[in-house]
Amino acid sequence: MANLEHIFDLYEFIHDDIKFILKSGIRLKILTSLADGPRLIREIKKEHELSFATISNNMRLLQNRGLVTKVNDYYHISQTGKFQINHVLDLMKSMAVTKDFEDLWLNHNLSGISEDLLLNIGVLSDSILIKADNKDVFKPYSKFYNVITNANWIKGISPFFNPADHDLFNEISKKGVKIDLILTDEVIEQIVKTIKLKDLLKEITTVLNNNLSLWRYDGEITVGFTVTDKCISLGLLNTNGSYDQNRDLINSSSDAREWGERLFNDYLSKSKKLSAVDMASYFIRK
Amino acid sequence: MDINETISLLDEVHEDLKFIAISNVRIKIMISLNFGPKNLKMLRNETNMNSSTISHAINQMEKRNLINPRTEFYSLSSPGKIMALKLINTIMVFSALKNHQKFWMEHDICRIPEQFLRCMGMLNESSVIESTNSNLTKPLNTYLELLSQERTIKCVSPIFFSHHIESVTKILKEGGKVDIILTREVMESLLENTGEEKLESCLKSSRLNLWLCDDDLGVAITNTPRFFVLGLFSVDGTYDFSSVLLSHNSDAIRWGYELFEYYKKRSKKVDIKKLTFI
Known part of the structure; x- marks a missing residue:
């Protein structure tokens, strides 16, 4: 990314245009309509319940800026206009994601999500935030259980270890569901510690089994994340470093799933697949 | 996204978006903090604005959860960080468009x-x-x-x-x-x-x-x-x-x-x- 001074220079160059498009809700409404197709003034009037004078005043300003052109009585959006309104809509979606799920972001650690992905966070705008409450303290977990048991394939990244998940994943992978899990060194060690010697052989067989792959991530993991063929589920660490088990964001749109696969691949590219030998060496260390 | 969805999105967030994106002062503070936590003096030097202007803006932004409650250094909250990245991206993209309009x-x-x-x-x-x-x-x-x-x-x-x-x-x-x-x-x-x-x-x-x-x-x-x-x-x-x-x-x-x-x-x-x- 460019440095601070360069961004300030570009901001000087552009701030008039940014203000012009963002300031007026009326102009944003007009551009939204025109992005859908050419319109007559009276059609816009009907769509947005605005007065004729308000529309025509703003239309003139939009024309002066080259965002709109008039052909016969029809107003058309220009390429620049279309580009700018699309960009602003995306900006608004991101704003909605930060506002609607403020609980999830505020006082939580975002460092586990790349800037590229944060820029595309608008794709999460139609998510559901599952929150634990007094009536159901395990709500996020039971939702997560649903996500896992309904999937045809599962890719997960986890900073923590839950013995119950371990059995659950083993069960599911036996049914033919392909599972890839990215874990930290520490978590893998914990898993191995819970294995009894007589189960080690079985465990190694499971790791060798193509359906379940474990990956060791070299570094700190600050997201609890799952993407499946159906949806994504995202949880974060609190700023104090503990995992927040009380909040989980769920989204099943295809854009969100694509976003989720990019997040998974970011981690995968920095992970190493565990072999049976790796597992055994963890066991010996214990 | 159809027009009605767009309009309801606009109704929901337009005020908040205007709050951060229309004011030179707030935009500059957000851009500056995107590069790391800063104290008042550092912000003053970088943005060429005076202390009272900056403090006033920061108070308002704190109330909206864009900036973390004050310690010695000011820093962006997670929602603030997301919006700072989006604003910088908007500036870069709009400039690229204008450069070769x-x-x-x-x-x-x-x-x-x-x-x-x-x-x-x-x-x-x-x-x-x-x-x-x-x-x-x-x-x-x-x-x-x-x-x-x-x-x-x-x-x-x-x-x-x-x-x-x-x-x-x-x-x-x-x-x-x-x-x-x-x-x-x-x-x-x-x-x-x-x-x-x-x-x-x-x-x-x-x-x-x-x-x-x-x-x-x-x-x-x-x-x-x-x-x-x-x-x-x-x-x-x-x-x-x-x-x-x-x-x-x-x-x-x-x-x-x-x-x-x-x-x-x-x-x-x-x-x-x-x-x-x-």
């Missing part, structure tokens, strides 16, 4: 995949080569001249022109490596012009790789380690030879490589054995 306006930029339009700020450091009355083929000649000095190229070619084949053939003859993504139509013209045998021997050498893309290829790009060239279609659907965007900047080159990879994922590699079926 005529070039973008004259072409069908809607055929560039949306995620690439969103990071168009990477194209800020580039120039437009236009044809003039005395030199109608200036964009093409500039491009071919640059190409003649390269050994490794990656192209997305929705159009066919024989000059290009000559240049590519020369690169291959001199031991270079060429990757091209093309449409079925261009592939047919290529077969017709070079002949099956010659194309087959090029492909066998594995220094030429071809991918066939059945998706809409709305851009013509060439990437080399040293430059990036972008040509576009006019809104009426014809390819426009009269101007191209050229950049030697590393961000622009990366943008081009990523776009190449984007199309590659949506293409099938051309198999030597199946040439005759095309």
Whole structure:
């Protein structure tokens, strides 16, 4: 990314245009309509319940800026206009994601999500935030259980270890569901510690089994994340470093799933697949 | 997204968006804090604004959860960080558009995949080569001249022109490596012009790789380690030879490589054995 001074220079160059498009809700409404197709003034009037004078005043300003052109009585959006309104809509979606799920972001650690992905966070705008409450303290977990048991394939990244998940994943992978899990060194060690010697052989067989792959991530993991063929589920660490088990964001749109696969691949590219030998060496260390 | 959804989104967030994006003071503070926590003195120096203006703005932003409650240093909250990144991106993208407004306006930029339009700020450091009355083929000649000095190229070619084949053939003859993504139509013209045998021997050498893309290829790009060239279609659907965007900047080159990879994922590699079926 460019440095601070360069961004300030570009901001000087552009701030008039940014203000012009963002300031007026009326102009944003007009551009939204025109992005859908050419319109007559009276059609816009009907769509947005605005007065004729308000529309025509703003239309003139939009024309002066080259965002709109008039052909016969029809107003058309220009390429620049279309580009700018699309960009602003995306900006608004991101704003909605930060506002609607403020609980999830505020006082939580975002460092586990790349800037590229944060820029595309608008794709999460139609998510559901599952929150634990007094009536159901395990709500996020039971939702997560649903996500896992309904999937045809599962890719997960986890900073923590839950013995119950371990059995659950083993069960599911036996049914033919392909599972890839990215874990930290520490978590893998914990898993191995819970294995009894007589189960080690079985465990190694499971790791060798193509359906379940474990990956060791070299570094700190600050997201609890799952993407499946159906949806994504995202949880974060609190700023104090503990995992927040009380909040989980769920989204099943295809854009969100694509976003989720990019997040998974970011981690995968920095992970190493565990072999049976790796597992055994963890066991010996214990 | 239909109009009603858009309008309700607008109603929901317009006030908040205006709050951060209309004020010079707040935007500058957010940009500045995006590069790390700062104390008042550092903010004053960077933004050239006085302490009371900055403090006032920060108080307001704190109330809206954009800035963390004050310790010695001010820092962005997680929602604040997301919006700071979006604002910087907006500044970069709008500048890239304004820098070469005529070039973008004259072409069908809607055929560039949306995620690439969103990071168009990477194209800020580039120039437009236009044809003039005395030199109608200036964009093409500039491009071919640059190409003649390269050994490794990656192209997305929705159009066919024989000059290009000559240049590519020369690169291959001199031991270079060429990757091209093309449409079925261009592939047919290529077969017709070079002949099956010659194309087959090029492909066998594995220094030429071809991918066939059945998706809409709305851009013509060439990437080399040293430059990036972008040509576009006019809104009426014809390819426009009269101007191209050229950049030697590393961000622009990366943008081009990523776009190449984007199309590659949506293409099938051309198999030597199946040439005759095309």
